[in-house]
Amino acid sequence: MTSVDRQTIRILHVVGGMNRGGVETWLMHVLRNIDRDRFQMDFAVHTEKPCPYDDEVRALGSKIIPCLDPAKPWLYNRNFKRILREYGPYDIVHSHVHHFSGYVLWLAKQAGIAVRIAQSHNDTSSVQAKAGWYRRVYLALTEWWVDRYATVGLGVSYKAAASLFGSAWSTNPRRQILYYGIDLTPFQSPVNSVAIRTELGLPADAFAIGHVGRFIEQKNHVFLLEIVAEVAKREPRMRLLLIGDGSLRPEIEQKVIQLGLTDRIIFAGLRPDVPHLMLGAMDVFLLPSLHEGLPLVLLEAQAAGLPCIFSDVITEEVDIVKPLVRRISLSRSASDWAEAVLSARGDTSAITQSDALGVLEKSSFSIEMSVKELTKVYQANFPSC
Known part of the structure; x- marks a missing residue:
């Protein structure tokens, strides 16, 4: 059954764990405020340990799905594809794990996921500049994967976008800024x-x-x-x-x-x-x-x-x-x-x-504006939903 038939877009977010960090708190703001009948969000996490937001995620109808061994690519490959088979079908894989998103989206491409989103939440350029040769090889490879396999690239700021997508990111129509929004209530x-x-x-x-x-x-x-x-x-x-x-x-x-x-x-x-x-x-x-x-x-x-x-x-x-x-x-x-x-x-x-x-x-940083812009990104690929 296609996502148009279902009238629901199913998104698998990939995060380290649903802790009380900036990325995760923004995702919780989104989950609380998005139309959950039209957008079903699940979370693949790199831990089996309970995290502070887990219970609320489940209470809102979403799943917390451990996807372990990111440091062992061959095991992670098997775990990730098993999740896509068992919990899918997913229309979108939306990855929030910075450079590792390149590997995640390569696996998503192999599994036939048509819409693959890499979102950059940090400006790590100063850290990358000091990396040793082994780390530089990893960064070069994952950036190449992001460029090749991310059908959409989102940055929470201009610096964050440049950190993952390169200094010329703004010339690529598949890359854009998506600001955080917070719940001002x-x-x-x-x-x-x-x-x-x-x-x-x-x-x-x-x-x-x-x-x-x-x-x-x-x-x-x-x-x-x-x-x-x-x-x-x-x-x-x-x-x-x-x-x-x-x-x-x-x-x-x-x-x-x-x-x-x-x-x-x-x-x-x-x-x-x-x-x-x-x-x-x-x-x-x-x-x-x-x-x-x-x-x-x-x-x-x-x-x-x-x-x-x-x-x-x-x-x-x-x-x-x-x-x-x-x-x-x-x-x-x-x-x-x-x-x-x-x-x-x-x-x-x-x-x-x-x-x-x-x-x-009145700014671009309310959760209402942030959810509106994110749903535009999701719907651009599924106009009938």
Whole structure:
């Protein structure tokens, strides 16, 4: 039976796991808001471990399907094609695993999937430039596969698109930008700041710096701690709220002890209520990342009306609410960053939260706009659905 007969387009998304990262959170926004009668989304994941979004994915009628052994291509080949046979037929394979998408879409082509989408969510060009010869061979091969087997290429920003599709990507009609969209509803209701801060152990009068991100090298947590150590010298009421988890968390916890900041840092772990924490517990948002595609957390921070201090390597498309954003070079000292953070705290007249939210609502970064553009991509190949 064809997808036109079914009047439903079946999409298999390929992700590492449905964790609370930017990619996965955007996919959850999409799943919650897309017409699930017309678009059936399942998720092939590279883990058997339970992930935070798994239960909600299933509750919304989608499947979580482990596809293991990505580091062993011959086994992954067998596992992936078995999934297509057992859970299909799928009309679209939509891969979100950056360069590995090349291999995924090659396998999808072999299995007869006509529509194969590679989506780039990150700008890894600075990391690729330092790769050794073995990694360079892998990158060259997977980029060739992406170019050959991706019938559609999507980038969440211009930098993210160039990172996977090459600097001339915009001349290829099969490549385009698809911005993240966020659900702005949680930012429309007032929150009880006193209750939120009490729950987190934040003093009511604390100057709270917020950060949301996995504990991985990309997020630059060591430099983040150096910045807040400088802020602490100038502002004794400073607290840092770290939301997230990851492999480097133990190392960062040790660094906190070394810097004598144990009573100033709150490790909040993974949280499902990031918008409420931004609205009720943070005064400034800090993101000194080494690289990003289009950080969803910066969209959320602006929707919350927070002054945002972040590295100038981050793509400029994220500068939506201009009065709230300030870029700083990573070559500047931690002391310079600290001064920027303290200056942002004092600028209370920049823009109100409600006005900042209004700017986001009219932008390309609402979930309604994002879902609309994504469904256009899907329907372009199935005009009768």
